[in-house]
Amino acid sequence: MKLLSLNVGRPVVSEHTDQAEGVTGIDKRPVEGSVRVAAPGTEGFGAGGLEGDAVCDTRHHGGEHQAVYAFAREDLDAWERTLGRTLHNGSFGENLTTEGVDVSGAKIGERWRVGSDLVLEVASGRIPCRTFQGHLGEKGWVKRFTEQAAPGAYLRVVEPGAIRAGDTIEILHRPDHEVTVSFQFRAVTTERDLLPRILVAADTLAPEAVRVARTYMAKQGSGAEAGEARG
Template identity: 70%
Template sequence: MKLLSVNLGRRKYVQYTDHPEGVTGIDKRPVEGPVRLAAPGPKGVGGSGVAGDDVCSLRHHGGDDQAVYAVAREDLDDWERELGRPLANGGFGENLTTLGLDVSGALIGERWRIGSQVVLEVTSGRIPCRTFQGHVGEQRWVKRFTERGAPGAYLRVIEPGEIRAGDAVEIVHRPDHDVTVALQFRAVTTERALLPRLLAAGDALHPEAREAARKYVARHES
């Protein structure tokens, strides 16, 4: 398992975003050399956990619980075959493009060591939005991406440091539950009846997903 690329996005003006200023950092490109990762601060205040990566909509993106976004190269390859066109590393707006790692099959709370310094913890799957659809340029993209159910993973930074393309990725902790990124994604999108199962992931689960699960349980127990 290894890191194929570290991808950064710079603030740019586009026609397809709901951002009031018409800007987004979703167009991420691989970069050379080491890049520093660190916890950026709470959502709404902190942006990306990846130095040099712009987050324009702090309301929906960035913050400690979604500091880094990872996508498996294998998933990009699957989409390449379906779409009939190439998708570069960073093509889904991911910070990390991995190889040999089942990103959407990772457990919530699973920890990855990348290189010699950085440890990340899986928190949730990525929810597709209008900006993502515009960036990819495919009709019905949000629906198609959701139906596929392989969203990639958001991660928080547990141990900061530098990473670079080619670094080894090692799973250093797997929690004792069965709540995967893919299951969490289905629970908050297409299969709400799965929400109670998310609570088994405890505090490692993204706070917004945890709150949704708690509200669902409270409504159905009353």
């Protein structure tokens, strides 16, 4: 398992973003040499976890639980075959293009060591947006990506470090629960009945996903109570 490519983005103008200045950093490109990775807001970093990487729409991207985004090269290859086009490393806006890692099969709370020092923790799956669709230029992309349920993983930084393409990726810890990135993604998108089951990973799951699950459960409980009252 290794880091095939390390990708960062610069702000570019796009008509497909809701960000006030009309720019996005989704167009990630591979870089050579090492890049420092740390928790957003530390070491002079902005909203993202990679030095030199632009995170423009901070309402929906960046922050502690979306510090780094990883996507498997194997999944990019599958999309290449489906779409009939070349997808370079970073095409999906990922910071880390991996090889030999089942990224969407990773469990929430799973920890990876990348290189010698960096430790990352899986926090959630990536939810597609219209900026992503506009960036790829594929009609109906949000729906197609969602149906595939292989969204790649957002990760938080546990221990900072410098990494470069070619570094090994080692799984340090894999929780004993069923909630993979794909499972959590399906729960918050197409299979809402799964939402109560993702709370087993609440301690390490991104807070927004926890909120969605608890709101769903509260509404279900209210519905049940109303039904009992009518009976």
